[in-house]
């Protein structure tokens with residue numbers, strides 16, 4: 001398996017920075033919706049339950065988003081210290097095509113699917 005070229009590393013660095021920005025944006029957009037649901041006038045019991053239900057989905061999505069953001073930040077750190085692009089499990093280089101799709105991936109596809 002090929003190790004990353006410096007050109008590929010800089011492409012992935014840009015992709016990680018872009019991803020980080022998008023995730024931060026997404027978290028700030030959904031921030032208001034994650035606050036406790038207020039009781040409103042003229043609102044039936046059913047719509048309040050709907051609202052609580054929608055909110056629980058939103059909070060679950062925010063958790064996924066913030067975990068992804070942590071993975072992106074860890075990937076950026078690995079990029080600084082040169083551990084980036086290697087599987088954290090088998091230590092083989094992770095194929096560029098996989099990193100292109102998931103720049104925050106810390107494992108190769110084989111180890112990732114063993115892990116799940």
Ligand SMILES: [Zn+2]
Pocket residue numbers: 087088089090091092107108109110111112
């Ligand atoms: Zn692996």
